[in-house]
Amino acid sequence: MFEILEKERIGPGVNRAVISAPAVARAHKPGQFIILRCHQDGERIPLTVADKDVDKGTITLVWQEVGVTTYYMGTMCPGDSLIDVVGPLGTPTHIENFGTVVCVGGGIGVAPLYPITKGMYEAGNHVISILGARTEGLLIMTEDLKKVSTEQLIATDDGSFGIHGFVTQVLQGLIDKGTKIDLVVAIGPVPMMKAVVNVTRPAALPTVVSLNPIMVDGTGMCGACRVEVNGETKFGCVDGPEFDGFAVDFDLLTKRLAMYKGPELVALNKFRETPRGCECTFPEGM
Amino acid sequence: MSEQEEKKAVKPKKPKIPRQKMPEQDPIERAHNFYEVALGYDNDLALLEASRCLKCKKPYCISGCPVEVDIPDFLEMVKAGDLIGAAWKVKEKNSLPRIAGRVCPQESQCEAKCVLNKKGKGEPCAIGRLERYVTDWAAVHGEGKMPQLPKPTGLKVGVVGSGPAGLTLAGALIKKGVAVTVFEALHELGGVLVYGIPEFRLPKAIVRAEVDELRQLGVEFKTNWVVGRTQTVDELLEKEKYDGVFIGTGAGAPLFLKIPGENLNGVYSANEFLTRANLMKAYLFPQADTPIAKGRRVVVFGGGNVAMDSARTALRLGAEEVTIVYRRTMDELPARAEEVHHAVEEGIRFELLAAPLEIIGNEAGWAVGVHCQKMQLGEPDASGRRRPVPIPGETFNIECDTAIVSIGNAANPLVPSTTIGLETNKWGNIVADPESGKTSKDRVWAGGDIVTGAATVILAMGAGRKSALAMMDTFGIG
Ligand SMILES: Cc1cc2nc3c(=O)[nH]c(=O)nc-3n(C[C@H](O)[C@H](O)[C@H](O)COP(=O)(O)OP(=O)(O)OC[C@H]3O[C@@H](n4cnc5c(N)ncnc54)[C@H](O)[C@@H]3O)c2cc1C
Ligand SMILES: Cc1cc2nc3c(=O)[nH]c(=O)nc-3n(C[C@H](O)[C@H](O)[C@H](O)COP(=O)(O)OP(=O)(O)OC[C@H]3O[C@@H](n4cnc5c(N)ncnc54)[C@H](O)[C@@H]3O)c2cc1C
Ligand code: SF4
Ligand code: SF4
Ligand code: FES
Numbered sequence: 001m002f003e004i005l006e007k008e009r010i011g012p013g014v015n016r017a018v019i020s021a022p023a024v025a026r027a028h029k030p031g032q033f034i035i036l037r038c039h040q041d042g043e044r045i046p047l048t049v050a051d052k053d054v055d056k057g058t059i060t061l062v063w064q065e066v067g068v069t070t071y072y073m074g075t076m077c078p079g080d081s082l083i084d085v086v087g088p089l090g091t092p093t094h095i096e097n098f099g100t101v102v103c104v105g106g107g108i109g110v111a112p113l114y115p116i117t118k119g120m121y122e123a124g125n126h127v128i129s130i131l132g133a134r135t136e137g138l139l140i141m142t143e144d145l146k147k148v149s150t151e152q153l154i155a156t157d158d159g160s161f162g163i164h165g166f167v168t169q170v171l172q173g174l175i176d177k178g179t180k181i182d183l184v185v186a187i188g189p190v191p192m193m194k195a196v197v198n199v200t201r202p203a204a205l206p207t208v209v210s211l212n213p214i215m216v217d218g219t220g221m222c223g224a225c226r227v228e229v230n231g232e233t234k235f236g237c238v239d240g241p242e243f244d245g246f247a248v249d250f251d252l253l254t255k256r257l258a259m260y261k262g263p264e265l266v267a268l269n270k271f272r273e274t275p276r277g278c279e280c281t282f283p284e285g286m
Numbered sequence: 287m288s289e290q291e292e293k294k295a296v297k298p299k300k301p302k303i304p305r306q307k308m309p310e311q312d313p314i315e316r317a318h319n320f321y322e323v324a325l326g327y328d329n330d331l332a333l334l335e336a337s338r339c340l341k342c343k344k345p346y347c348i349s350g351c352p353v354e355v356d357i358p359d360f361l362e363m364v365k366a367g368d369l370i371g372a373a374w375k376v377k378e379k380n381s382l383p384r385i386a387g388r389v390c391p392q393e394s395q396c397e398a399k400c401v402l403n404k405k406g407k408g409e410p411c412a413i414g415r416l417e418r419y420v421t422d423w424a425a426v427h428g429e430g431k432m433p434q435l436p437k438p439t440g441l442k443v444g445v446v447g448s449g450p451a452g453l454t455l456a457g458a459l460i461k462k463g464v465a466v467t468v469f470e471a472l473h474e475l476g477g478v479l480v481y482g483i484p485e486f487r488l489p490k491a492i493v494r495a496e497v498d499e500l501r502q503l504g505v506e507f508k509t510n511w512v513v514g515r516t517q518t519v520d521e522l523l524e525k526e527k528y529d530g531v532f533i534g535t536g537a538g539a540p541l542f543l544k545i546p547g548e549n550l551n552g553v554y555s556a557n558e559f560l561t562r563a564n565l566m567k568a569y570l571f572p573q574a575d576t577p578i579a580k581g582r583r584v585v586v587f588g589g590g591n592v593a594m595d596s597a598r599t600a601l602r603l604g605a606e607e608v609t610i611v612y613r614r615t616m617d618e619l620p621a622r623a624e625e626v627h628h629a630v631e632e633g634i635r636f637e638l639l640a641a642p643l644e645i646i647g648n649e650a651g652w653a654v655g656v657h658c659q660k661m662q663l664g665e666p667d668a669s670g671r672r673r674p675v676p677i678p679g680e681t682f683n684i685e686c687d688t689a690i691v692s693i694g695n696a697a698n699p700l701v702p703s704t705t706i707g708l709e710t711n712k713w714g715n716i717v718a719d720p721e722s723g724k725t726s727k728d729r730v731w732a733g734g735d736i737v738t739g740a741a742t743v744i745l746a747m748g749a750g751r752k753s754a755l756a757m758m759d760t761f762g763i764g
Contacts (some may be wrong), residue, residue, distance in 0.1 A: 023511070023516050024516065027516055027517065040572040041567065041570070041573060041575055043566070043575040043576045044574050044576070046567070056556060068575050069575060083473070084473040084509070085510060086472075086473070086510035086511070086512060088514065088515055088516070089515060127592075216561055216562065216566070217472065219471050219520060219538075219540040220538070220539050220559045220698050220699075221471075221539065221561070221698065222555060222558035222561050223540045223542070223555040223557065223558055224554075224558045225553070226549050228549060231543075232551060233542065233548070236452065238700070246702060252651070255551060255650065255651030256651070256652075258551070259552075260577045263571060263572070263577035264577065266572050267571070267575055268575065285611065
């Protein structure tokens, strides 16, 4: 059992929790994720390890409530336990001193971006982080990111905080100014990562993206996580989750993410009718 | 005594009793539920069937069993009504008999060698069914006391993977006073026995009971532990000071056909389809949270046990039509005869001498059909089977909304690629001595599907047993 030691809501529908998982904390490297199950009938879902404390034997998870499992987790409290946490999974980020690295995060993607940014910063890179969200209230972890960035730029779609516009416009601005950039790392919703690649491709800036295909085992056993990279089938959980952004078939990923739309809604509605979990934390609007 | 004489000597005593059928759920009923298909013998049937055994002086049946169960001896005890004794007799050689009795391909192993079969009657003694009967009976009626464990030797062994190979090794070593820790990547123990082979063939409660027995003997289990990620084999040896490590990680990486359309929605590997259904209990959705595509028209590519299991699972999930597409004919199907027979009874369609060329998709990215090539059998290939060759220009389409690729599994590279100095062959299988399981790396043994490629439960168990003996030899205990 993996006890939840701390939990807080850090944005609308976004939670952060510190979980006891010493073996994962010990082995984890930036870019890696875990797979968890909340209860006996639960689904296995992947979440990035957003931070860790090896001495305390803990990992931090940050998640957005989008379906039955992430909503359920939203109703769990300190003292509750996840029945399964397995990891760390996936190939770690390739970290070295590249020179200048731009880390672009959108929405919940800022959470998985954090350990990578930290790794790049600690490796001596000049790190520019560009964070974005629809509106100010949805921005997460900006302070955490700031501590591991040389420069930080923030954009909101509605202009309620920072630059008015998309992260891609900010990135385009840097390129147009002639900023020397050696590597771009982009994590966020699929349309955002696709848009980033559309900006970096003409400038021939190497771009790493982190993909979030649907997964089951996370060890290369099932093939649920198939993505196409350079026209070749790859398994997101073992070959990734990070890939060369120029080579990824984002349209296929989008279609595959919609595979269980119907059943997911059924499960969520059932959850809404008979919510489980701790009453003190029922998500808003339920 | 020659075989001829032997037959003569016993013949007059034996009335002709036919091989006893095992009661089964009605095919129409069972095609809609996940309960076990074969219901097992009752006492009368078991006695009658056991009485058919001739207690041969030279029991060929034993030579057909990879773990050499003392078949005539245990059958003799059944005849004498000593079912507990019979169960213990089986367990001397076979540590997972309730499982083997259900899933062993007996028709090509012990029963193939039984003299009652050899004499051309094709009616061998139903060894597997009796093995199942006595060990099920013993599990329900108490098996007497646990074996006496020897004093701990102070040795400890790490086992990677909780499939039949790893479980068998764990059982053999714990009984010799070796501390055993089993590391398993998934959240449940049993390997293919829990995530692959469906409930209707092998109830999970049986696997759980076998695992619990090992736990009671003192085997430690660590689930959610991916060796190569959570900890490497080298760390287990150097940091955690295990005296030996056994790798039994199975052949878990699914192969795909490499044809257009294979990444469309609705296209599964058999591993994913079966894992969702079995391990994640997707057939209970939405009571269980994991969804699965409930196809109306399902196509399965392949002809092995895994293909049969996928097809029959799809049927039970509510498919109206399930078609197995196989390159050769019924005679070459690699699946167990009983599985094919059950599939046919349940109404699975067979599209034989056909191979998929492309999976056709719609705008939204869902599979809607399969474009197939007609085949014919040509010259025999290296394996002696006649090779299927395309008939030029003859193609056809099958409509479908779900397609399940069941053409085999390759070795998962996770452990070899993270272990220093572990030799693999060109297919990525770990190179290990067939008699001892010893690998190229000091203090590391391996066995089961990760060494042989996809094989059988009983061969994996045999490999686990051999490695256990080899380890004891190395440690100087035994
Ligand atoms: C490597 C990796 C790292 C991830 N890290 C994070 C993270 O740090 N924080 C975070 O909030 N989310 C993360 N995700 C996405 C997260 O796994 C999904 O949001 C979650 O599985 C949804 O489960 P659900 O039951 O709540 O919703 P569901 O009802 O199952 O799904 C809602 C939607 O989420 C997507 N989804 C469903 N199942 C999965 C799945 N198994 N994997 C990915 N997406 C899925 C689909 O688009 C689906 O339509 C990550 C995904 C991957 C693959
Ligand atoms: C659907 C299906 C039906 C079958 N039907 C039959 C049948 O009827 N009769 C028969 O005899 N055989 C059958 N087989 C074959 C049989 O199940 C296998 O040959 C047998 O299970 C192999 O045993 P194993 O111990 O080598 O590995 P497995 O049973 O594959 O177990 C390996 C275990 O290791 C774990 N593992 C892998 N990597 C790691 C890691 N890095 N760290 C920790 N754990 C890890 C896996 O999660 C798994 O639990 C079938 C196979 C399938 C897939
Ligand atoms: S273990 Fe398998 S091969 Fe051996 S006797 Fe039992 S059923 Fe036959
Ligand atoms: S099972 Fe068959 S071969 Fe074995 S002893 Fe009995 S009759 Fe002889
Ligand atoms: S999640 Fe199963 S292979 Fe990647």
